[in-house]
Amino acid sequence: MQEVTYGPFDWPPADEEVRAALEQAYRDGSWGRYEGPQGTALAEELCDQFGCAHALLCSSGTIGVELALRGLGVEAGDEVVLAGYDFPGNFRAIEAVGARPVLVDVDSETWCLDAKQLAKVEDDAISAVIVSHLHGGLADMPRVMETAQQRGWHVVEDCCQQPGASLGGRPVGSWGDASVLSFGGSKLLTAGRGGSVLTDDPQVLQRMKIYADRGNQAFPLSELQAAVLRPQLRKLEERNRTRAKRVAEIRQATSGLAYFLRPIAGQAGAQAAYYKLAWSFVPAETQPELREQLLVRLQAAKAPIDGGFRGFASRGERRCRKHGGLSNSRQLSQSTILLHHPVLLAHEKAALQVALVLDDTIRQLVA
Ligand SMILES: Cc1ncc(COP(=O)(O)O)c(C=O)c1O
Incomplete structure (x- = not known):
């Protein structure tokens, strides 16, 4: 049997700009800080790149999805639509806010939430939809948004697997009412852990901040993590x-x-x-x-x-x-x-x- 000989496939790759960012953080002491200019600059750069007004940095994509649901006002007793094939943490995020998942099938071509099926879902108590772009397939966001707007549902766009993708010339992450990125260790943009929630709505941002504030940020992204993400975002x-x-x-x-x-x-x-x-x-x-x-x-x-x-x-x-x-x-x-x-x-x-x-x-x- 043939064996793959070109490897191992290390991630993250050796990157001089990341090394320089780490050395700079060591020299200026920012590696030990909670918040500061690196986080502020990263949030601004994410807004630029993903076409949104606000970016809340957080500790993971999983927490990002939960914060997005909370920011959009999803409450205990609500229903939240989710694809029948998706990241397991998204099911748990719905449960974490006390809501109930409503499963809708994926489209056989895109492998993402089927927008045609979404339009047919019976609405008992649905307040939001989570739609993920998975494995190189992109969800039909124009149709998802149209249905959601007609029926008064909020949309969480999960872009954890596809930062930098676009649909109809528009970046993913700019479609949903709140969108989520992951900076986990294996992800295309990595800080070992981390995430971000993007939104245009200041009220959504405010609700997420209030929930995450426990006298300190309960789900933070550190200055050191922000410092290593910035050069990766440029590439x-x-x-x-x-x-x-x-x-x-x-x-x-x-x-x-x-x-x-x-x-x-x-x-x-x-x-x-x-x-x-x-x-x-x-x-x-x-x-x-x-x-x-x-x-x-x-x-x-x-x-x-x-x-x-x-x-x-x-x-x-x-x-x-x-x-x-x-x-x-x-x-x-x-x-x-x-x-x-x-x-x-x-x-x-x-x-x-x-x-x-x-x-x-x-x-x-x-x-
Ligand atoms: C589609 C999707 N959503 C959310 C996540 C969660 O991201 P994190 O690992 O940062 O919690 C992942 C992680 O693989 C994912 O693939």
């Missing part, structure tokens, strides 16, 4: 371009596997960012054990490929309300495989080599 666009180029090469190299690998469909006017590159391993859509067998072989060959989210389709009715059968969510939870992004910025042959290993491994498995 985001260029790095996203390189990743997108590699993705196109991988897609081309795996196009002969169309019978076995179903990628997220290309979308008109969409410029994705790649934290993960996803396929549905088609044989696993009916035989889930085949995905596990594939992943074991891929990992043995050092390909940085893993399974996707478990999704919520089989969660009990006690914890959530379900709209329809959630068949796409169910299918993706058992068939998704995800290529992790660092390889996309590694040696230019590495991405192609991973594609060849994928090809080789699948052909052996299904032979």
Whole structure:
């Protein structure tokens, strides 16, 4: 079996500007401070880049989603719409504010919340919708926003996986009433941990600040974290371009596997960012054990490929309300495989080599 030899795929990459920021923080003592000019400057730069008026820095994307719900006034007893296939922390964030998730299926082309299904949801007590851009697919934000506005719902746009992506020429993060970024250790912008909530609404900002204030900031991002994020933000666009180029090469190299690998469909006017590159391993859509067998072989060959989210389709009715059968969510939870992004910025042959290993491994498995 072929093995990937270009690696390991370290993240974050060695970056002289990050080193300089760390050294500067050491010299000026800001590494020990709660708040200061680095955080203020980062918040302003995020507003510029993501086209919004306010950015609240916080301790993670998970906390960011919860703060966004609180900022939008979601309360105990409310319902919040969530895709049946999404990051598990988003389900928990809804529960954390005392609300109840209403699960809506994902679209089979974008793998994100299905805007057509959203328009059909029965509204018992819905106050908000969480919509995530996942795995290189982008949610149909114009339609999601149209439905939400018609029905008086707030929208949390989860951009944790896709900072720098755009839709119809507009940055993701500028569509929702509040939008969330993650600066977790594996993310495209990383400070080891951290996040941000973006909004145009000063009242949303104020509510989040009041909730987070416990005599001190309870969910902060430190000066040191802000300092290392700023140079990465400046490089985001260029790095996203390189990743997108590699993705196109991988897609081309795996196009002969169309019978076995179903990628997220290309979308008109969409410029994705790649934290993960996803396929549905088609044989696993009916035989889930085949995905596990594939992943074991891929990992043995050092390909940085893993399974996707478990999704919520089989969660009990006690914890959530379900709209329809959630068949796409169910299918993706058992068939998704995800290529992790660092390889996309590694040696230019590495991405192609991973594609060849994928090809080789699948052909052996299904032979
Ligand atoms: C879609 C999505 N939302 C939210 C998060 C949470 O971000 P964090 O790890 O910073 O809490 C993640 C993390 O992977 C994610 O993929």
